[in-house]
Amino acid sequence: MARPSFPTSPLLPTRDLAGLIGKEQHFGATGRAIVAMARSAGAKHVATLHVTCSDEREKECADDFVSTVVRELGAGTFSRRAPMRTANLGARYEWGAAPLATDHFNASGTEGSLLIIKTSAHVGYVERTHEREYGMVEREHNTSTACGALGCLLDSVSQPFTHELELLFHSENVDRLGMLRDSTVVPDKYRPLVASLMNARLQAREALLDVGEAARRNPEQAPSQVLIVSSVSMNRPGADNELLVGFYSGVRDAAAPCGLTFTWTGLPSDPSALHINHRTASLVVTHDGPPTRWARGPKAHRDLPLAHLRAAPSEPAPAAVQSAVDDAVQAIQSDLANQKRPGAKLALAGAAVVIGEVMPIAGLALLFSSGAIKLHYAWRVHRVTSGHATEDEARALFAEVADNMDELSEAEARQVVDRLASELN
Secondary structure (H helix, E strand, O other), X not given: OOOOOOOXXXXXXXXXXXXXXXXXXXXXXXXXXXXXXXXHHOOOEEEEEEEEEOOHHHHHHHHHHHHHHHHHHOOOXXXXXXXXXXXXXXXXXXXXXHHHHHHHHOEOEOOOEEEEEEEEEEXXXXXXXXXXXXXXXXXXXXXXXXXXXXXXXXXXXXXXXXHHHHHHHOHHHOOHHHHHOOOOOOOHHHHHHHHHHHXXXXXXXXXXXXXXXXXXXXXXXXXXXXXXXXXXXEEOOOOOEXXXXXXXXXXXXXXXXXXXEEEEEEOOOOHHHEEEEEEOOEEEEEEOOXXXXXXXXXXXXXXXXXXXXXXXXXXXXXXXXXXXXXXXHHHHHHHHHOOOOOOHHHHHHHHHHHHHHHOHHXXXXXHHHHOXXXXXXXXXHHHHHOOOOOXXXXXXXXXXXXXXXXXXXXXXXXXXXXXXXHHHO
């Protein structure tokens, strides 16, 4: 039976959390709602991961997660209870962190297990003539930007961390940075705020893909339930506040491609869709549209670049290119039919050389969709297939990812080859 376009509710008992979305609150409210959800869900053991910015002003955010969530739900000596934690410039989710957290906190088996991830972006503000100035925070000896990493991103300052953030902000072929820099879409005074909301939202999406891909590859290690919470710390004079952007709720589902099904409840990842208001001196962010929707899993994200290329107008391939592609297809079929030679991995390696030379952009989309390219390359593949990279950059990326194809198993390579042969024909 086909599922409805929009689910009627999240997949976990998250009523208390849902009531906080888009509303500036004191720290503690989100944590207490997470604990209530975990207890209602009957989780037997809980793994926790917290992602924050390196900024020293995020100590309050980190301490709150420990005191309101981890110490309530964690196991072991009370004084030693702590989450796995990532702190870096821009609160960037690090690929591979969620599977490690699941492993670190795993008890005997994964039945009844719950993985809680919180991605916390931040933004500062100061009060000037009864109006907030976002993007600034009063520190011990001066007033400076917060988040500084997002400030660099918005100002086009080139740093290693801004390159990662820029890729993420252009994911799914959506030019969020263009929207943020356009004052007719996002008013200048709200630009730092909306950037932090987008960052928290997109980092949670990256965590979702990591969890889903790990579950697909190792289903026996997948948690029974997953909650990924996205929030923004509001650094201000006095005690900081927090705004809940939304959350992914996920449960095991044997029918899903990765063995887990997810919904998203909260604000969208489109800056132009947000409505910002300040009521009784507090921030309220709303949007039009359904509060809960099905979340794209790893497979859907793998299909996006290829779908984008198919939808974009293009000229027919030159005869020489088409001939080379046809030869690559024939080589695949010949190698697989010849039982005396190694099978799918050899065929895939040979075809990749030809495809990467004559059609690197389409080839990246094909191989990514087929599963030959690791999912953490998603945003780089999105950038290439959306026209934001040159063909030379596409070839360089193709050469980089081709080096990793040897890590595929023979069965995985055969699936990729079958998909490639079907698409190319």
